Amino acid sequence: MEAFRQGLRESGYVEGANTSIETRYADGKVDHLGKMAADLVRQEVHAIATSGDVAARAAQRATTTIPIVAFTDDLVGSGLVSSHARPGGNITGISILSPELNVKRLEILRQVSPGSSRVAVLWDPGTGTAQLKEMEAASRSLGVHLVVLEVRGPDDLDGAFKIALKERAGTLNVLASPLLASYSHRIVALAAKSRLPVIYQWSEHAEAGGLMSYGPSLLETWRQTGLLVGKVLRGAKPGDLPIEQPTKFELVINMKTARNLGLTIPPSLLSRADRVIGE
Numbered sequence: 318m319e320a321f322r323q324g325l326r327e328s329g330y331v332e333g334a335n336t337s338i339e340t341r342y343a344d345g346k347v348d349h350l351g352k353m354a355a356d357l358v359r360q361e362v363h364a365i366a367t368s369g370d371v372a373a374r375a376a377q378r379a380t381t382t383i384p385i386v387a388f389t390d391d392l393v394g395s396g397l398v399s400s401h402a403r404p405g406g407n408i409t410g411i412s413i414l415s416p417e418l419n420v421k422r423l424e425i426l427r428q429v430s431p432g433s434s435r436v437a438v439l440w441d442p443g444t445g446t447a448q449l450k451e452m453e454a455a456s457r458s459l460g461v462h463l464v465v466l467e468v469r470g471p472d473d474l475d476g477a478f479k480i481a482l483k484e485r486a487g488t489l490n491v492l493a494s495p496l497l498a499s500y501s502h503r504i505v506a507l508a509a510k511s512r513l514p515v516i517y518q519w520s521e522h523a524e525a526g527g528l529m530s531y532g533p534s535l536l537e538t539w540r541q542t543g544l545l546v547g548k549v550l551r552g553a554k555p556g557d558l559p560i561e562q563p564t565k566f567e568l569v570i571n572m573k574t575a576r577n578l579g580l581t582i583p584p585s586l587l588s589r590a591d592r593v594i595g596e
Contacts, residue, residue: 320536324543345499347371347443354379364549366542369495370395371443381407384549388542390415390493392560394447401560409555411541412562413533415493416451422516422531423455426488428586429514433487437464441494448492478507489515523569533563567591
């Protein structure tokens with residue numbers, strides 16, 4: 318939120334001076350998102366910023382007039398907008414290229430564990446199937462078998478890891494999802510207990526004890542969202558603002574976790590890392 322506020326400040330909007338922010342958080346209960354969006358519409362807010370495809374869809378259902386700035390995995394792939402260049406309607410935002418990045422993460426996992434032919438993926442069905450389709454196509458070309466583990470809530474996590482071990486998965490990729498991100502500490506703990514090498518989307522998860530992460534900067538993406546909201550508040554029509562994408566991606570490796578797992582990270586991968594934790 319501080320990074321979001323920074324983007325607003327750079328646009329000339331300061332909370333408590335000329336702007337107020339109404340924050341709503343579903344705490345993992347996605348069925349609450351529709352009610353929260355409707356509540357914001359009743360309050361006649363001037364713009365709605367959302368994180369994740371499901372939250373963006375809830376806001377889109379709640380209003381066709383209030384501008385929406387959505388920070389999502391794939392705005393076009395999820396059907397929220399029809400075009401990157403001219404999204405149309407009352408919505409614009411940032412696509413973080415999750416389907417493509419998941420393929421990159423799969424390639425990184427292959428370098429860490431080249432002898433493993435079975436990769437588990439934690440998948441939140443609420444995010445749609447675009448990420449899975451990209452992963453399945455990539456897995457065929459890499460000769461890897463995917464073990465898909467659906468997670469709809471925190472009660473599914475223990476069972477998902479048990480299935481991963483039963484299916485002899487050698488590594489695990491956590492697909493992009495605000496829901497799964499909210500369970501990151503639990504996932505890191507289960508990965509350590511299961512001794513399973515896991516790659517995540519956000520660097521914060523590697524910092525919290527995960528083995529690796531590859532993706533955009535979470536803070537910079539929230540700042541970018543704040544800047545877009547600033548454009549909307551100054552009068553720009555969301556449907557005329559092209560969908561933006563991150564410009565920088567970070568590979569972070571936690572060597573302490575690698576040592577605990579008994580893994581040797583290839584020098585070629587270490588040389589590519591933007592940050593190495595616990596050298």
